[in-house]
Amino acid sequence: MALITSLTNPNEARILMRRALAQPAKVLFGAERAAFCTYLAIYTPLLKDSKKRKGWSCAHTIVEDLPGTGKTALFNYVSDSLMAKLGRVDGRPDTLPFDLTGKEDRDKFTGIRTVLRGPLFSNIFFADEIDRTPPKSQAPMLGAMEGAHVILNKTDEKNGEIRPTAFPLYPISDDPDETRMFFIVFATRNGIEFEGTYPLSEAQMERFTYSFGMGAPSREQEMMIRFENVQNKEIEVIMNLGQVLDIQEMVKKLRLSSQSDELTMRYIENSWPPSKDKYRFGGSRKRRVTNSDLSKFIEEYVITGCSRRRNYHMQMAALTHRLMRLMLYEDKEIKTLDGMVAEVDDVKAITQLTMRHIIRLQPKALNENISADDVVQRIFNETELP
Numbered sequence: 001m002a003l004i005t006s007l008t009n010p011n012e013a014r015i016l017m018r019r020a021l022a023q024p025a026k027v028l029f030g031a032e033r034a035a036f037c038t039y040l041a042i043y044t045p046l047l048k049d050s051k052k053r054k055g056w057s058c059a060h061t062i063v064e065d066l067p068g069t070g071k072t073a074l075f076n077y078v079s080d081s082l083m084a085k086l087g088r089v090d091g092r093p094d095t096l097p098f099d100l101t102g103k104e105d106r107d108k109f110t111g112i113r114t115v116l117r118g119p120l121f122s123n124i125f126f127a128d129e130i131d132r133t134p135p136k137s138q139a140p141m142l143g144a145m146e147g148a149h150v151i152l153n154k155t156d157e158k159n160g161e162i163r164p165t166a167f168p169l170y171p172i173s174d175d176p177d178e179t180r181m182f183f184i185v186f187a188t189r190n191g192i193e194f195e196g197t198y199p200l201s202e203a204q205m206e207r208f209t210y211s212f213g214m215g216a217p218s219r220e221q222e223m224m225i226r227f228e229n230v231q232n233k234e235i236e237v238i239m240n241l242g243q244v245l246d247i248q249e250m251v252k253k254l255r256l257s258s259q260s261d262e263l264t265m266r267y268i269e270n271s272w273p274p275s276k277d278k279y280r281f282g283g284s285r286k287r288r289v290t291n292s293d294l295s296k297f298i299e300e301y302v303i304t305g306c307s308r309r310r311n312y313h314m315q316m317a318a319l320t321h322r323l324m325r326l327m328l329y330e331d332k333e334i335k336t337l338d339g340m341v342a343e344v345d346d347v348k349a350i351t352q353l354t355m356r357h358i359i360r361l362q363p364k365a366l367n368e369n370i371s372a373d374d375v376v377q378r379i380f381n382e383t384e385l386p
Helices: 009-020 030-045 071-083 097-101 135-147 242-252 258-272 272-278 294-300 310-329 344-355 363-369 373-383
Strands: 045-050 052-057 061-065 087-092 102-104 113-117 124-128 149-155 162-168 184-190 210-212 302-304
Touching: 009 030, 009 242, 009 294, 009 310, 030 045, 030 061, 030 071, 030 210, 030 242, 030 310, 045 135, 045 242, 045 310, 071 087, 071 135, 097 102, 097 135, 097 149, 102 149, 124 135, 135 149, 135 184, 149 310, 210 344, 242 310, 258 344, 258 373, 272 294, 294 302, 294 363, 294 373, 310 344, 310 363, 344 373
Parallel strands: 061 184, 061 210, 087 124, 124 184
Antiparallel strands: 045 052, 102 113, 149 162
């Protein structure tokens, strides 16, 4: 397939997005939702702090599921379909920071100092079982997620001084004149083993936009997991990362409807215990749009809810979901995206994906077998729609 250099026509983007989504399904059975969520993350533009202003980055994602569910395969195939450079680190207790970042080394014969770049220098970085990596070694990944750069100590050849140097992440192609960057992290956590792990804190989890599981295939789909059904199947290259950035530009043309904007605020407000309203709203008591049962439940089982920054995450997730719904499941010709809005259904669709990993629970919630998913579901069910 001849790759076009840019995407300006939404109808052309629709064809490529549908073909890209179909690629993992060639060899992964029953992972349609996980594939949808993966591409949703890749197409989501997200605001980040940069020098003197807000800039744009990608929506980092954490995937929680049992071993052997196809997480590694999914990210491999998605990166292949997008011509993206994939970096990977397997979480181990002996992992050191330079195993992720790389380091400067001197050639023993020529004396020339060279920066050996680690797997973080990639477009899609896959951190498998990140909670098995010690916090000191998790830090380079978390810093790269926030600032889109890696800091390495580099020697100034003129005076011999060693200085920390920031290397930006990561060009979308090998063209030396390329200035556009694309860097996204997919991190997995093992949900069945806790011994020898170093869980990410709630503050660190805030850096992830999405969280989802692979899900379970039906019995019929699981019976398809046989070698004769996958041999000789090949993932096609559908588009390049320049075109992915063009799709992100299309997302930025959309806006939240007034109802979906209000619903986003209600979900965020209702994720907090009412006793924290004084802290949240600067002393003014705000009337919540909820019922007393939900307020009592949140007060009893939740320590903290969604931060103010979650507004950015949920807004861009809803806009991207609206674009994907338009591209993948609607067939009418798109004349323009200007003025198109994300509706209440789009906010509802991304609520669990964007909130489940943020809710911090009281210890008694674990004793009573209440999970963050349960809390978000209560918020979803019992928040009054605008």
